[in-house]
Amino acid sequence: MLRGFFTIAKKDLRAFFFSPVFYIVAFLCSMMLSWVFPIQLAQFSEAAKNMMFQQGMPQQQLNIHYGLFLRQLSYLNLMLILIVPALTMRLISEEKKMHTFDLLLTSPVTSVQIVLGKFVAALGAVFGIVLIAYLYCAWTGFFAHFSWPLLNVAFLGLFLVGAVYAAMDLFCSALTESALGSFVMAVILNISIWFVGIGAEVSDSQTLREFFEHVSLNGHLSAFVEGTVRTSALVFLASVMGLFVFLAERVVEANRWR
Amino acid sequence: MIEVRNLTKNYGARRAIDSLDFSVNKGEVVGFLGPNGAGKSTTMKIITGFMAPTSGKALVAGYDVFENPLEVKRRIGYLPEHPPVYGDMFVKEYLEFVANLKGVEKSKISNLVKKAIEKTNLGQVQTRLIQNLSKGFRQRVGIAQALVSDPEVLILDEPTVGLDPKQVAEIRDLIKELRGHHTLILSTHILPEVEATCERIIIINQGKIVAQESLSNISSVNKGSRQITFKVRREIDALITRLSLMDGVLKCFKGNSPGSVVAEISGQDDMVELLAKEVIMSGAGLLEMQSMAQLEDVFIKLTYGSVEQ
Known part of the structure; x- marks a missing residue:
């Protein structure tokens, strides 16, 4: 039963890591980070050196985790909003366009296996990009002392956000035959999920506010950044992934009934 | 299965x-x-x-x-x-x-x-x-x-x-x-x-x-009739009249290309043999004789209504 899933996951992972697209994206990412990270690092060390004179500066900014790594995370998040759609846009739409979908749908695999296989492959690619950004932070370990678990948990949080993007973007890819259409939809969806939380600021009712606070990606991510792994955050992120993977599976299944 | x-x-x-x-x-x-x-x-x-x-x-x-x-x-x-x-x-x-x-x-x-x-x-x-x-x-x-x-x-x-x-x-x-x-x-x-x-x-x-x-x-679908196409040198009209008079020839008409004659016949190979003999004896100068593939004939009749003329 698991074999169909593994076969598809393996094929799509291979497609990611054998295609130039992933390497171009990874190269451009590391180019941007290589430009920004040393500048941030220099600024931070400057601030730390002159700690005495920085009376007005918030205490947090003098902690390398907030002063440097958090910025790295926010750049990475910004990049993931655009990169994950670029990586996942072809996952299903290309199969439809190149008629290889016919092969998948006439093979003894269920649509759940197809979609989960593709989702896991996309996680692999997202992990690769997050790893690149992580290496910059890890590298400062050679000359700075900081709390490693804190850094790891923060990156885990961002990886999970990337996984949420992957699930949403996989769903977008299932909706259309055009990779470009899927990319545009996915970017919009990725951006819009950050704005759901805004509802908390305008709603009067207490329950509604609590609801918006709970569905805000921002709130859950900041918990990870502070180094806490909350069950509620894990459950929330997992349910968003589950929802979109399920929707993608429904779209794939619906192809049979047209 | x-x-x-x-x-x-x-x-x-x-x-x-x-x-x-x-x-x-x-x-x-x-x-x-x-x-x-x-x-x-x-x-x-x-x-x-x-x-x-x-x-x-x-x-x-x-x-x-x-x-x-x-x-x-x-x-x-x-x-x-x-x-x-x-x-x-x-x-x-x-x-x-x-x-x-x-x-x-x-x-x-x-x-x-x-x-x-x-x-x-x-x-x-x-x-x-x-x-x-x-x-x-x-x-x-x-x-x-x-x-x-x-x-x-x-x-x-x-x-x-x-x-x-x-x-x-x-x-x-x-x-x-x-x-x-x-x-x-x-x-x-x-x-x-x-x-x-x-x-x-x-x-x-x-x-x-x-x-x-x-x-x-498959020929039974076609009710036993089949088409034979000839290409001859001369006297097409005379040949058509002559063939039309034969027993077993259902229809005979000019084909699409110059010098070609199409005969629709009933019966099997014996009839084809007779027809060939007749054409040669007519002195029209037989160049080519072709039996339309039965399947093609059936297919066109069933899907497009009738054979193109």
Whole structure:
């Protein structure tokens, strides 16, 4: 039963890591980070050196985790909003366009296996990009002392956000035959999920506010950044992934009934 | 092996196939004929479990395609209209992927891949990327893909499209070789292909089955009449009058090209012999004599109404 899933996951992972697209994206990412990270690092060390004179500066900014790594995370998040759609846009739409979908749908695999296989492959690619950004932070370990678990948990949080993007973007890819259409939809969806939380600021009712606070990606991510792994955050992120993977599976299944 | 009962499929308001009924026995090679847009591909897509029918059902090896799709799909090798190949994979790697996907036992995979490559003559390109192959080779990779799981049922949708004449002949030989080992449905609108490979034909037009016969009985569909075309040097009109008077000649008229005469006759080879003798004796100067393939004749009559004149 698991074999169909593994076969598809393996094929799509291979497609990611054998295609130039992933390497171009990874190269451009590391180019941007290589430009920004040393500048941030220099600024931070400057601030730390002159700690005495920085009376007005918030205490947090003098902690390398907030002063440097958090910025790295926010750049990475910004990049993931655009990169994950670029990586996942072809996952299903290309199969439809190149008629290889016919092969998948006439093979003894269920649509759940197809979609989960593709989702896991996309996680692999997202992990690769997050790893690149992580290496910059890890590298400062050679000359700075900081709390490693804190850094790891923060990156885990961002990886999970990337996984949420992957699930949403996989769903977008299932909706259309055009990779470009899927990319545009996915970017919009990725951006819009950050704005759901805004509802908390305008709603009067207490329950509604609590609801918006709970569905805000921002709130859950900041918990990870502070180094806490909350069950509620894990459950929330997992349910968003589950929802979109399920929707993608429904779209794939619906192809049979047209 | 395959049973189709009352199968209907609507695409929106358009009815693609309309209560189809047929069955295919184990080991049989059946040609599925019809003009473009007749519903051949739709029928095949339903049998392979790719899409659901609007009503009716299809059984493969006793399993309902929609109640037990996985059991059915395990037993089917399917070549769709467009070969479902990944451009960024190597031929051999792709075939291994398909074998895995079809749930072939791990220990048998390398052997079956080797066999499929051999049968489709892909040996020289097995280490190349599929996107760099020519259309004919891709088509053959598509056929190899259908064969690789050694399925009981093979469904090939226009397998020889895009191949050169030599490759077409090779595929025909391959299909003949597969006969007996697999149950085979072959969809095509290329008639000589059917004549060369199939035991039985199903002709479908505008979503309905218009004929279901074994190839040897096909003339009965045509009510025993057949068409003979002559090309002569001179005196066409006199020849037409002369032939029209013969017993057994139903109709005689001028053909499309200059100097050609078409005679529609009833009866079998004896009649053809008599007719030939008559033409020669008329002194019109016989250059060419051709009997229209029966299948082609039947096909055109059933699908386009009548033979073009």
